[in-house]
Amino acid sequence: MRNLFFGRLRPDALRTPLSVLLALLLGAGLSPARAEEPRVARASRIERGAVRVDGMLSEEVWREADAVSGFVQKTPNEGEPSTRKTEVAFLFDDEALYVGARMEIGAGVIRSIVSRRDNSGNAERLIVCLDTYHDRRTSASFAVTASGVRIDYFHPGDAEHDRDYSFDPVWEARAARSEEGWTAEMRIPFSQLRFTESEELVFGLNLNRWMPDRNEDAYWVCVPKNETGWASRFGELRGIRGVPPSRRVELLPYAAADARFAGTIDPDDPFTMKQSFRGRAGTDLKMGLGPNLTLEGTINPDFGQIEADPAEVNLTAYETYFEERRPFFVEGNRLLAGDGAGWFYSRRIGASPRGEPDADWVDSPEHTTILGAMKATGRFAGGLSIGALAAVTDEERARTASGTNGTREEALVEPLTGYGVLRLQQEFGESRSTAGVILTGVERKIGAEEDLRGDLARRAVAGGADWKLTTRDKEYALTGHAGFSRVEGDPGAIARVQRSSAHYFQRPDASHVTLDSTRTSLSGNTFSLWASRVSGEHWLWEVGVNGESPGFEINDAGRLQSADDIGGGGSLKYRETKPGRIFREYSINLGTYQEWNYGGVRTHRSADLSFNCTWNNHWSGWCGIWGTPRNLSDDLTRGGPLMQRFRGWSSWIGVSNSWASDARWLVESELQGNEAGAKIGVFRGSLSTRTGGRWELSVEPRYAASRIARQYIGAWDGGPEETYGTRYVFSWIEQGTLSARFRVNCAATPDFTLEVYAEPFASSGRHFDHGELRRPRDRSILTYGKEGGSTLVVNEDGSRTVTVDGTPFTIDNQDFNYLSFRSNVVLRWEWRKGSTLFLVWQQNRESRTTSGALVGGRDLWGSLGARGENLFVLKMSYWFPLG
Numbered sequence: 001m002r003n004l005f006f007g008r009l010r011p012d013a014l015r016t017p018l019s020v021l022l023a024l025l026l027g028a029g030l031s032p033a034r035a036e037e038p039r040v041a042r043a044s045r046i047e048r049g050a051v052r053v054d055g056m057l058s059e060e061v062w063r064e065a066d067a068v069s070g071f072v073q074k075t076p077n078e079g080e081p082s083t084r085k086t087e088v089a090f091l092f093d094d095e096a097l098y099v100g101a102r103m104e105i106g107a108g109v110i111r112s113i114v115s116r117r118d119n120s121g122n123a124e125r126l127i128v129c130l131d132t133y134h135d136r137r138t139s140a141s142f143a144v145t146a147s148g149v150r151i152d153y154f155h156p157g158d159a160e161h162d163r164d165y166s167f168d169p170v171w172e173a174r175a176a177r178s179e180e181g182w183t184a185e186m187r188i189p190f191s192q193l194r195f196t197e198s199e200e201l202v203f204g205l206n207l208n209r210w211m212p213d214r215n216e217d218a219y220w221v222c223v224p225k226n227e228t229g230w231a232s233r234f235g236e237l238r239g240i241r242g243v244p245p246s247r248r249v250e251l252l253p254y255a256a257a258d259a260r261f262a263g264t265i266d267p268d269d270p271f272t273m274k275q276s277f278r279g280r281a282g283t284d285l286k287m288g289l290g291p292n293l294t295l296e297g298t299i300n301p302d303f304g305q306i307e308a309d310p311a312e313v314n315l316t317a318y319e320t321y322f323e324e325r326r327p328f329f330v331e332g333n334r335l336l337a338g339d340g341a342g343w344f345y346s347r348r349i350g351a352s353p354r355g356e357p358d359a360d361w362v363d364s365p366e367h368t369t370i371l372g373a374m375k376a377t378g379r380f381a382g383g384l385s386i387g388a389l390a391a392v393t394d395e396e397r398a399r400t401a402s403g404t405n406g407t408r409e410e411a412l413v414e415p416l417t418g419y420g421v422l423r424l425q426q427e428f429g430e431s432r433s434t435a436g437v438i439l440t441g442v443e444r445k446i447g448a449e450e451d452l453r454g455d456l457a458r459r460a461v462a463g464g465a466d467w468k469l470t471t472r473d474k475e476y477a478l479t480g481h482a483g484f485s486r487v488e489g490d491p492g493a494i495a496r497v498q499r500s501s502a503h504y505f506q507r508p509d510a511s512h513v514t515l516d517s518t519r520t521s522l523s524g525n526t527f528s529l530w531a532s533r534v535s536g537e538h539w540l541w542e543v544g545v546n547g548e549s550p551g552f553e554i555n556d557a558g559r560l561q562s563a564d565d566i567g568g569g570g571s572l573k574y575r576e577t578k579p580g581r582i583f584r585e586y587s588i589n590l591g592t593y594q595e596w597n598y599g600g601v602r603t604h605r606s607a608d609l610s611f612n613c614t615w616n617n618h619w620s621g622w623c624g625i626w627g628t629p630r631n632l633s634d635d636l637t638r639g640g641p642l643m644q645r646f647r648g649w650s651s652w653i654g655v656s657n658s659w660a661s662d663a664r665w666l667v668e669s670e671l672q673g674n675e676a677g678a679k680i681g682v683f684r685g686s687l688s689t690r691t692g693g694r695w696e697l698s699v700e701p702r703y704a705a706s707r708i709a710r711q712y713i714g715a716w717d718g719g720p721e722e723t724y725g726t727r728y729v730f731s732w733i734e735q736g737t738l739s740a741r742f743r744v745n746c747a748a749t750p751d752f753t754l755e756v757y758a759e760p761f762a763s764s765g766r767h768f769d770h771g772e773l774r775r776p777r778d779r780s781i782l783t784y785g786k787e788g789g790s791t792l793v794v795n796e797d798g799s800r801t802v803t804v805d806g807t808p809f810t811i812d813n814q815d816f817n818y819l820s821f822r823s824n825v826v827l828r829w830e831w832r833k834g835s836t837l838f839l840v841w842q843q844n845r846e847s848r849t850t851s852g853a854l855v856g857g858r859d860l861w862g863s864l865g866a867r868g869e870n871l872f873v874l875k876m877s878y879w880f881p882l883g
Contacts, residue, residue, distance in 0.1 A: 039221060039235030041068045041205055043090035051098050053187045055174030062100045065089035071209060071218040082218035086209050092240050096189045101126050105181035109213045112146035114694045116745060116753040118165060120151050122212045122660050126184055131204025132195040133379050136232040137432045144173040146182045149750045156334045158432060160230045166330035170834040191246045196381040197291040200241045204234035212660035215618050225577040228474045228535040232432060248288030249882040255281045256302050256875035270401045271363035293378035298328050301370055311761035311820035317501035317638050318561050332377045335387040336421050338438035339466040340481025341526050342559040344421050349391045355413030355452055359400035368414045369394040383427035391419045412452055416445040419557060431470040439463035440557040454492025460556035461486050475536060480529040485554050488521045497522055497553055502562050508724040509641040509776055512599040513550045524552030543570035550598055569593030586613035601632050618658035626650040632777060637728045638712055641776035648674035663689040676709040696745040704737045718807050728773040730781055736854045737763040751830040758823040762859035765816050766852035770800060798850055815852030821845040821863040834879025842871040
């Protein structure tokens, strides 16, 4: 029998990072490259129309086709032959590649659950993985379950679980039951694949069969658990000859209409409308630019069927980043985002307008309008990958009203803006190492007389280079990046950047940065360098450094929480991947990290120890502890002087049952604390089950309760000299958050589904024991009404009047109770290949009060009665394959 393992493991060794770095820079591996001949499957040519994709494999051409078998287990018994026979054959004509498979079952049970596309659940399935460029790094996976559900995703890197589910080709698949087991057919058009044209197409190939009733994962080419690589280990699919070139042109126009109904209205708000109706249309275009590049464009895109972002209460100074769900921006985002810094955050395009008019009533658009966007992605035969994106968003204006007579005006809240991203990545060497560059740009049309010139930068450019160098056996890696940024604009806009939470140049005790209100530009840089052992039987490690200079700023096109940091750390992991008496596999990880700002102040030190395991019954568990000593913080006072953080700790534990179970569950809890007596407790869980073969029900509850010692309240003038004439006020806060995410999915067929999502959310916060920072670099506060001769009076509206050293000032009531209910009901029908009809019902309800009472279950369900609106959307798209 052919050995499927690419060579034997050498004895483990903890090699020094210096030796690894030296070997990588010299371009030499630490062991000879594996040279075993790949397994080969062959495709046979057929006449067009010889196969009808019905899952039956009843055509004569399938009986004559050469089939491959000989699958090997990865789990539960790595390296042993699969307990069930699987045979897969390949055919092709001028238009498509056909895959036919026979899966024997014997005495087992076929898990064949009907679900929506790209949701396989725990159904039995066959996965066909194709490295169409034959670059031994990237690949595309096409899967079909025993009930005929299609799943597809792209592997942008040489790792099995590095998956991009935005890959959404138009293809066909069917499955059918037989006495021996089940059979499947796929038809994958060559127009949906990217490859370099030649007389004979040679694709990398791997096949995977998942059998949940036995927890068995079997592969045609099995990569051992303690080794890395995916496409680089594939076999080959040969015999595809004489495929004519394809123009690869697709048009996807849509038409949509929506109706919005407000449940309750504010009689004082002149812009509140009881109901509104709107219609719109647009189109997406996809076309090939030669055999290697694909151009995609969208005009007036619509994302009405997309799920709403989860509710939150953010009491920090930092922005929350949400997942991208818009199809046009999801596909190819991994390449465009680059490596290293957060160069590109696609949700900047079409985000909420950032202008804030000063008026009693403001009616501002929820999102900026995307006039159009275009992107080109592809890969050349020499290993060069390219991604480019350009988008334009429209000028947006808000309606305002002020005064008793409601004088109405318009105010500019977002200028006409262009976005651009260019990404290049080159592979080289036997190890498929990579080096890349990225460049992003934002240009805003802001007139000299417009108010926004002091709020938004006129121009922002950022970019850099990144690399991942690996030894020939992919055991060691050296990764890193180096880059720059520059923003330009009105002095007011640049001063706003300097004062933002990412920079805090106004810190009065900082010697290395100064707020300059006359600047018209700001520049910075970033870097990282990490060496690691990423493959081996037991020991893995990582060590490195990274940093961002004080002026580094990429938040116009990307995302950056804070600059002015330089840090380093490392981790050491021991793992066991061979089943034992208790565990199927486990790992123990020890890590540490430290950070300084560019002024030499150490702002962070921490260490953690964690344990992860899979028991022999296929349940998973994890636990860990984390600790940090006292550190100085340059952001607790939000632009004020340094303040000391408390010594703190955190612990967590969780467990989940087998992935193959019909009812899947997970429970996890976390407890945090510090020397001041603050506590944070978090519990979350999930439960999902399938009933009747077509219904999927799930719930994800979460509860968090906390008493935090240093919640920032604000800064007031008139403070003591020790704190530079400013009072930096903090309080304790008692906060509770309760939420649950419910999902109900019903699939009449894989192409006709009903999906329901609902999230009730309740959060509360009560502030108490207000006080001010006594002196820089200290952690203690002067508590109002208890120390230093100060007084504190709680007023009827919940505000506090404080008197310190004879000077009174007022702290607004910042207690809160926030209720939210968001839901999304989507009826989805793929009524013809590539064409879809959506019927959507969305609810968005919320209420806010200032009682501060701790939330409970009654509040969670009370969110259903909050004020809100209902939105109904009807959308239809039609796929035109033009070549």
